[in-house]
Amino acid sequence: MANAESVSKEDISIEPYDTDTIHNFTPTQTKNSAGNYVISYTWSATVADARHTMTAVYNLEDGTTQEEVIFNGGQAYDINGTVNFVARGAVKSVTLVAKNREGISHAERTANISDKTGSMPVINASDIELNVGDKFDPMANVTATDKEDGDLTNKIKITANNVDTSKTGTYHVTYSVQDSDNNITTKTITVKVVEKTSG
Numbered sequence: 001m002a003n004a005e006s007v008s009k010e011d012i013s014i015e016p017y018d019t020d021t022i023h024n025f026t027p028t029q030t031k032n033s034a035g036n037y038v039i040s041y042t043w044s045a046t047v048a049d050a051r052h053t054m055t056a057v058y059n060l061e062d063g064t065t066q067e068e069v070i071f072n073g074g075q076a077y078d079i080n081g082t083v084n085f086v087a088r089g090a091v092k093s094v095t096l097v098a099k100n101r102e103g104i105s106h107a108e109r110t111a112n113i114s115d116k117t118g119s120m121p122v123i124n125a126s127d128i129e130l131n132v133g134d135k136f137d138p139m140a141n142v143t144a145t146d147k148e149d150g151d152l153t154n155k156i157k158i159t160a161n162n163v164d165t166s167k168t169g170t171y172h173v174t175y176s177v178q179d180s181d182n183n184i185t186t187k188t189i190t191v192k193v194v195e196k197t198s199g
Contacts, residue, residue, distance in 0.1 A: 021046040022054075022109040027094045029113045031183050037087045039113070043070070043096060044080035051101035056083065059110075061090045070096075119147040121179045123156065123187040131196040136165050144177040144185075152177050163191045 027041035045054060054071035070083055095110040125142040138161055144152040160174040174188040 022096050022098060022107055025094075025096065025109070025111055027091075027111055027113055029091055030181065032086075035184070037090055039085045039087055039091050039094065040083065041094065041111075042080065042082045044078070045071075045096075045098060045107075046078055047076060047098060049101060050074055050076040052106075053099050054079070055097045055099065056085070057095040057097060058085065058087050058091050059093045059095065060087065061092045064089075073101075120183050121146040121149070121152050121177050121185045123175050123177055123185055125173075125175055125187055125189050127190045127192070129192045129194060130165055132165060132168060132193055133196070134165050134193075136163050136191065138163070138173050142175065144175075146179045146183075148181070149179045152179060155179075159186070160188075163193070165193050168193050168195055 023044040023046075025041050025043040027039050030038050030040070032038050039058060043054075051073045052071075053069055053073055056068050056070050058066040058068075060066065066085075066087055068085060070081055071079055091113055093110055093112045095108055097105050098107040099105050121144055123142070123144045128136075130136060138158055139156070142153070142156060144156050146152050155177050157176045158173060159176045160172065163171040163173060169192075171191040171193065172188050173191060174186060176184060176186045178184045
C-alpha cells in the first residue's frame with residue numbers, strides 16, 4: 001500500500017486583508033462493495049469573506065479530473081467539512097481551490113492519495129470436466145490469496161452453484177472473496193458433466 005504524503009500545515013497567505021488558508025488534509029481512497037473508489041477526508045480553511053467558495057478537484061490516474069463544490073459561502077473565517085466522494089476511477093491526488101466572490105482562485109492545496117485499496121485478492125479455480133455420477137466438491141483445489149493478507153482460502157464464499165452430476169450438462173460455480181481492505185473478487189468456473197466413456 002502507498003504511504004500517505006505528509007502535507008505541511010503552513011498557511012497559504014495571499015494578500016493583506018484578503019487571506020485564504022487551507023489547512024492540512026490527508027485524503028484516503030478505499031473501494032466499496034460495488035467496486036467504486038471512495039475518497040474520504042476532512043478539511044478546514046480560514047477565509048476573510050463569507051462569499052468565498054471551496055472546490056475539490058479530484059485528479060484521476062487516467063489523466064482526467066472530477067470536481068465538486070464542498071463549500072458555497074455563507075460563513076466567514078473558520079470553515080470545515082467532511083467529504084466522502086465516489087469517483088469514476090482511481091484517484092491519485094486531490095486539490096482544494098478557494099475562490100473569492102469574483103471567482104478568482106486565491107489559494108489552493110494539493111495532497112496525494114493515501115491508497116488504502118491495496119491489491120485485489122486472487123481466486124485460484126479452474127474449469128472441471130466430470131463423468132455422470134462423479135462426486136463434486138466445489139471447494140476442492142480452490143484457493144484464494146492476497147498480496148497484503150496472504151491466504152484467504154477460508155474466506156471464500158460460494159455465491160452460485162447449479163452443478164448436478166446425475167445428468168450431463170454444462171454448469172457453473174461462482175466464488176467470492178473479500179480482503180481486509182474490502183476489495184472483493186469473484187470468479188466463475190464451468191463444470192461440464194459428460195457420459196462416462198467405456199474402455
